[in-house]
Amino acid sequence: MKHIVRYDNLFEFYSLNEDVQGAKSYIKNIYAKKYGISPKEMSDSDIQKAFNDKIFKDVIQITNKNPGYSLPFLKFAIEQRIPIFGGRPDEEIKSLSMLVDWINNRGQLVSRLPMKIQDYANSERIGEVKGFEKLADDIRTLERNISLKWIVDRLPAKPREEFRKLPDNEKQELLNIANSLEEMDKDDPEKKITTRLLSKIKAMADYPIQEIIDYMNNYISGYSSIDAEKKLQEVKELSPEAGVLYSKSPYLVMSMRTEKSQKNLCRVANWCINRGLFLNYAKNALQINIFDYSISPSDPMFLTGTTISYDGHVTTSHDINDWYIKKHESPREHFLSLGYPEEVVDRIIEKIPSEIAIKKLVEEALGLNTKSLRSSQNTNFITYLFGLADSNIQGKIEDSEWEKVIPIIVEILDSEDKGFGEMMLNFMEEYGVFTSSGVKVLQDIFLKRVTKKQISAIYNSSVETFDEIKRLYAYKMKRGDGNPIFIKNLENILKNEDKVLSELKRLI
Amino acid sequence: MKHINTFSDFVLNESSYQFQDQAKKAIIDAMRLSTAQALWIYLGFSKKPELLKQLEDYANKIDGSTLESIIASHIQKNPADIHLLDKNPELKNKILKIANVEDFSKLGRLKKIGLI
Numbered sequence: 001m002k003h004i005v006r007y008d009n010l011f012e013f014y015s016l017n018e019d020v021q022g023a024k025s026y027i028k029n030i031y032a033k034k035y036g037i038s039p040k041e042m043s044d045s046d047i048q049k050a051f052n053d054k055i056f057k058d059v060i061q062i063t064n065k066n067p068g069y070s071l072p073f074l075k076f077a078i079e080q081r082i083p084i085f086g087g088r089p090d091e092e093i094k095s096l097s098m099l100v101d102w103i104n105n106r107g108q109l110v111s112r113l114p115m116k117i118q119d120y121a122n123s124e125r126i127g128e129v130k131g132f133e134k135l136a137d138d139i140r141t142l143e144r145n146i147s148l149k150w151i152v153d154r155l156p157a158k159p160r161e162e163f164r165k166l167p168d169n170e171k172q173e174l175l176n177i178a179n180s181l182e183e184m185d186k187d188d189p190e191k192k193i194t195t196r197l198l199s200k201i202k203a204m205a206d207y208p209i210q211e212i213i214d215y216m217n218n219y220i221s222g223y224s225s226i227d228a229e230k231k232l233q234e235v236k237e238l239s240p241e242a243g244v245l246y247s248k249s250p251y252l253v254m255s256m257r258t259e260k261s262q263k264n265l266c267r268v269a270n271w272c273i274n275r276g277l278f279l280n281y282a283k284n285a286l287q288i289n290i291f292d293y294s295i296s297p298s299d300p301m302f303l304t305g306t307t308i309s310y311d312g313h314v315t316t317s318h319d320i321n322d323w324y325i326k327k328h329e330s331p332r333e334h335f336l337s338l339g340y341p342e343e344v345v346d347r348i349i350e351k352i353p354s355e356i357a358i359k360k361l362v363e364e365a366l367g368l369n370t371k372s373l374r375s376s377q378n379t380n381f382i383t384y385l386f387g388l389a390d391s392n393i394q395g396k397i398e399d400s401e402w403e404k405v406i407p408i409i410v411e412i413l414d415s416e417d418k419g420f421g422e423m424m425l426n427f428m429e430e431y432g433v434f435t436s437s438g439v440k441v442l443q444d445i446f447l448k449r450v451t452k453k454q455i456s457a458i459y460n461s462s463v464e465t466f467d468e469i470k471r472l473y474a475y476k477m478k479r480g481d482g483n484p485i486f487i488k489n490l491e492n493i494l495k496n497e498d499k500v501l502s503e504l505k506r507l508i
Numbered sequence: 509m510k511h512i513n514t515f516s517d518f519v520l521n522e523s524s525y526q527f528q529d530q531a532k533k534a535i536i537d538a539m540r541l542s543t544a545q546a547l548w549i550y551l552g553f554s555k556k557p558e559l560l561k562q563l564e565d566y567a568n569k570i571d572g573s574t575l576e577s578i579i580a581s582h583i584q585k586n587p588a589d590i591h592l593l594d595k596n597p598e599l600k601n602k603i604l605k606i607a608n609v610e611d612f613s614k615l616g617r618l619k620k621i622g623l624i
Contacts, residue, residue: 381623472612
């Protein structure tokens with residue numbers, strides 16, 4: 001049966017048809033390409049298959065109220081591989097259905113975006129990100145600026161008029177001030193810092209806008225040093241979820257090891273990783289955020305965030321307004337190009353290897369990186385901890401760094417209801433310690449937590465494990481068909497047997 | 509009777525208790541590839557004893573082997589893999605007996621997490 005649809009006027013009918021027609025031609029072209037024929041050569045059944053495509057049908061369904069978006073949305077889904085459904089309302093826009101919701105609720109803002117939605121869909125990449133991700137970033141920036149508009153409304157009439165004529169980048173300075181004020185007053189229901197400033201501004205009705213902005217900048221800079229101390233305290237309270245890599249006035253360099261720390265410590269920034277995308281960027285990577293308290297919080301460089309992959313490359317970097325500021329693949333060159341002093345940069349670079357090891361441990365300990373089962377969290381934790389000790393033995397992590405890492409590990413081991421300390425001890429009692437890294441972990445981290453009886457048990461298990469390794473090695477050698485890498489590993493372990501056992505004996 | 513041509517056809521169609529030799533051969537061949545694969549298939553089929561028996565008969569018919577002997581041959585080559593049967597102690601003991609090797613599960617667990 002044919003569906004009868006009522007169109008209020010002929011124009012709407014034709015425009016609707018035309019809008020969906022673009023999407024239809026697009027999906028037909030995709031299928032024709034797949035079959036290696038031209039769209040004209042497609043049979044009716046080929047065309048039907050194209051129109052039955054799940055992505056096509058889903059896109060048509062979610063854009064039924066706005067058919068003009070069917071083609072760009074189809075391009076987002078197919079070319080940029082953006083999911084059609086998913087995401088929570090409090091998160092960054094990450095699916096097409098979330099974008100539809102935003103358009104339905106905030107349609108009047110679409111024209112204020114820097115580009116047309118079609119143009120985002122036609123650009124597979126804009127800078128380092130997909131067109132869709134850039135669209136989500138631009139929506140976030142727009143919404144943020146709207147939420148900060150209260151400061152413009154509180155300006156006296158004349159400077160307010162002047163403000164409206166300013167270019168966008170100069171307007172941003174005042175919005176950044178509003179953002180900093182919100183951050184400073186976040187724990188004060190009376191919002192005293194903001195109220196005090198606004199009462200002063202009220203008396204500046206005849207001042208040019210730039211003088212008012214300069215005045216506001218000086219005002220909030222006065223609070224910055226207090227803010228710096230508060231921030232440092234907050235990082236310490238969040239440890240081990242966040243760590244300080246450098247803190248000497250005016251710089252505070254932090255490593256964000258979890259989404260929670262990112263949100264708590266850097267909420268002043270307009271970044272998508274603050275809103276549900278932390279793992280998209282900082283999984284298998286360090287997130288290093290730097291406050292520069294020598295400049296006004298309204299300056300975009302007041303806070304920067306740089307992501308460094310575990311293999312040591314800068315993957316992305318943004319200023320406080322989310323402008324892309326990556327300068328170089330090499331972290332050292334990147335930070336120097338951003339204008340940070342050599343002393344600060346050297347300190348960051350020096351700490352990268354141990355910070356990677358710590359972040360891996362924290363991720364596993366808190367189960368943040370994966371949805372893995374508890375048992376695999378435990379085993380990953382053991383592997384990373386021994387790996388960290390091994391890096392110290394091999395000189396990849398200096399002794400001074402290892403010593404600083406120990407309290408963090410102890411903190412993780414003691415952290416609420418995770419039971420990692422007990423798990424590690426049980427592990428060592430069952431399997432023993434059979435490598436120098438194992439001895440190091442036992443000696444530096446666990447010695448104060450174990451009894452002589454437990455060390456004896458660990459020693460006995462170690463002897464048993466060594467014996468078992470010897471028997472397996474002999475078996476493998478006799479058969480002569482084992483994996484050479486595994487056999488080499490066994491040989492290396494057995495080479496250290498006397499050393500490991502005598503070190504263990506010394507601890508009893 | 510519905511013919512089953514692929515392993516996934518077979519898995520998806522529980523009512524087809526007769527399946528072609530071609531599919532059986534593919535399954536037996538897959539079992540010979542690695543311990544993990546052999547165990548995955550064997551344990552999966554254990555939930556459907558009738559099907560397991562058909563496979564068993566086929567393995568026996570082609571070269572006189574049993575499914576357990578296929579697993580045991582993997583264990584003879586990689587004795588530490590026996591830890592993969594930690595959750596199936598009965599089968600583990602049986603396989604150790606057939607393979608005639610010492611129980612190296614402890615080392616297998618250490619190998620799995622990269623410590624040896």
